[in-house]
Amino acid sequence: MNLLQKTTRLYLAATLLIMLLAGFTLFIVLKISVSDEMEEELMLQSDLVAESLTEGEMPHIPLTTITEMPPGAARAEAFGDTLVYDRVQHVSEDYHYYTVVKPVRGKLYRITVMDTYIGWNQYYTTILVIFLLMALLLGAAGAAINYLLTKTIWHPFFENLRSLQRFSVSSAEPLQLADAGINEFRELKGVLEDLTTRSRQEYNTLREFTENASHEIQTPLAIIRSKLDRMGQYPMSEEMSEHIVHAKLGVDRLTRMNKSLLLLAKLDNQLFEDKETVAFEEVVQEQVELMGELFAMKDISLAVERAPVKLKSNKYLCEVLVSNLLSNALRYTPEAGAVHVRLTPEAFVVANTGKPLEFPAERLFDRFKRSHAHPEATGLGLAIVFAICKVHAWKPAYLYKQGQHHFRAGFQ
């Protein structure tokens, strides 16, 4: 239930309740005052009847009965309701009566006078109908006003909400919110803009730091690598050579990891704006030619299906995407396994045989997520694939079926 529905609902319920209460009160108040008037009138009428009797006349007034009472009868007076049959309309009608025992010239007479309620029941319904109608009209008016408010006053609010939904700290543009001209909304806008500006600044600082750190690390790595290569040139014991080999492996891993982190930082930074029309099938072909023999050496059968696909994209990133997916397949396909590469206008898919994942599939594209069996992998290859897809608005997906891992980059 949204805010408007909620307020409208409450408003309608309150209107209905107030109308019912007001109608009921009106009915009671009317009834009391009408009854009072009638009783006054009936008492006056009975007095007039008594006066006539005093003058020795026996009045013949319709709906008035005069009865002579035996002496000693109780001198009581009472009001009451009764039904009188209306011969014209053929219905019984409500009448109010007043009966009183009065002494007139030494005799006791009971005088009963009556008057009709004049269709009291109809008042009842009339009041109810009028008030219900008012409630309905007020409700409709409320709903109409709310609708108009949504269209006008709430409009900027919803616009801003959509901008916020689209906003990401990594986006190139700062958050732009519309001014609603309402203090509360303006305050919210101010707070949000402040918040997002700060988040963006902090994110940018972090990103720049990552990029700078990666660059700064390259030169010391170059020194270590060249010195290790140099040390390897000297005659040495087997033990010593083992130490050097291990140190080199560490440097290699660090180099690759650093390179990958740098690429990820750049992808986050959206530094790859220069997109051109890339013949994706050629990229696939080049990478397959470069890596084909590596598959052959592991006795993995590599099947390639390519349809001509032209994509508006960054060529370098396309190469990285294809080579990362192929290296991933090369690494995780067991010997004598099979890799199937398929390029269609819809998607690029690399499928390889292998054991199921040992962690949840949704974590596959996470940074530094890798199989325990391959601790030497950087765990960044698929994270890069994911980031490249994001830059091009492609859809990365993973599926395991019939003993095969399917990695897919959906183009549409």
Place this chain on the structure above:
Amino acid sequence: MKLLIIEDEAILLGEIESYMAEQGFLCEHAASYAAAEEKIALYQYDAVILDITLPDGNGLQLLQQLKRRHSEAGVLIVSAKDSLHDKLTGLNLGADDYITKPFHIEELNARINALIRRKSYYGNNVMLVDDDLQIDTTAKVASVKGQELTLTKKEYELLLYLVVNRRRMLSHQSIAEHLWGDNYDMTDNYNFVYLQIKNLRKKLTSATGHDYIKTVYGMGYKWAAP
């Protein structure tokens, strides 16, 4: 061959210089933009190794100066940034090649050799490795006593890499990166290198009767002249 090395990191500069000198280059170096500018103005070089991030200036401007002087020198850009943009800018400004730190010195040497070969149009594109073996770098073929060897593309590249760096033991990593680039992490699997070496060795041995490739146990391989 005169080589100018422009690199602000002293240790790396020393390492490059000593290796290139071993390879028979006449090396000079400059550790700053100002020093490099002076050298470029005064002397002619066959090749320049240019680090584009210098403390007192941008190496790309040195490249522009070289071009303005109509220098014949082949230029290899060295950068800490694996940036396509820098690479394209550098190549557009007339650099011949681009290498990203950290690199293997042998790779640097192979690149310098390749760009010098490309620059020297007049003639000598045939490398005489020894009396028997020679490599024609234009046709990309190796031959033994005039008899052409049937090598795959990778085997040819491996042979050239070993020959160009013949005084040096080449590590598995260095060879793997040279042959397949550094996009693939093959730290875990040097079988690939081993298999390439095995095939090349077999072909060379059967053609010459001599084993040119020496295995340095656990470390890598080295070219061994008979």
